[in-house]
Amino acid sequence: MPSPSSVTVRPAPGFPAPRGGSGRVLLLPGLAGGARIWQPLAARLRGTCDVYEAALPWNSGGRPDWALSGDPVAALGAAIDGVDGGRCDVVVAHSYAATLALHHLARRPAGPPPALMLISPFYRAHPTDFEWSDITYYLNDFHRILEAGLTVRSGGRVSGELLRDLGARLREVIGPYGWMRFFDAYLQTASLDLSAWPGPVVVVAGADDFAARPSDAEALSRHLPHAVLHVLADCGHFPMAERPDEVAALLLAHCLPTRDQELR
Template structure:
């Protein structure tokens, strides 16, 4: 039970009308971001794709900290709470690490995400993934915090409807990081550090990776290597994009999603939502 003043950790919102014969997708945002990072994609969505978005505990304005819990459980809960089920999960940034962890854990224990979650495929946007523990170094730890600030700036820039002066944008990003606090930052780093140990080659669910070729936060090469290691992976590189291709080039991002959807089985029937 939430106490007075507490923030609801998980909020689900239907973004489009139910499709008559299409598919249903759930959108998951990254660390310190929000559902608004998907607004441009929602406006450019593929035809007959019903969209839901999740406001997750690590969102901007979300819970400052939560009790120790496997963060992948929030994704499982979000998927299972969507009326009628979800065909595709589309995750960005930090959420890609958690979603991939969930899929790898299911595969390692012999469980099929198609049966456990009802999903037919996933899209990982600007994923974080390294192949070896030695790929992380002590020297880059301070830079990790700088990348979080840069990520906050990138998100502000992508969501802004008009240009913001660099100094003001930097101030807004710093404030965003202060509000986020240390708890989620450490959890993000811990999940990222664990990626070399994920048996991603066992994941045979269709996984489509989308990267921006100019991403300074999640190196595009990491996404490329991840797609190659996955049991059933594919990739799109969107030129001229940084960390949020769904906001920077929603037209090309939508096309990438639409083409991926054509490779998947038929979707769930439309859900009746009161």
């Protein structure tokens, strides 16, 4: 169940000994995501900062009953607080986790705000931005999002009938309750007040993302006071794996500018 007690945070593979100081980066995967999807980005950050990953209830290999009760936003907050005694400098959240991060922002957590990189967020600014066709699209085509993730994680080695079978199996693991958690969080973004968030935010979207459409990222960047938007051409729902060099450069330049200057 998504509660703070079910969250664990650890250094990412290849980052066994945090060095302390500035540059603590937490990677948060989306629904049914996992550590593998972050490996290309993490490889580009090696030697520049400390990188952590969180085992969240809705990630690949998590508990199948996570969606039945509990508070996913509180679980995400616990992951952020679990980085080096609550001293997280940058939160990098993807897809569903990016949307949950928006809910976390709206709760005005105490303490100095971390910098944020929100990758492929699901966001609508107003309730009227949702239509019945959105429910049909995200329900009936949900498997396509899962298949896209499997394709990226496998480096394109999984395709055809096997890809469709694995996507359908993963959809069954997530189940109706998991999908409802995702879509409810998406719907509720239209009621969030993000205007007072004081920290820097980088919003990253893929121009070819058919899941979290670039228009969502564009709307979000207009409603966060310190946000910068980057839409990457020839990129889908997983920029951190599809375009890791550019995402790493954006993170260092906007979220860890001191580290970026030291490397020049």
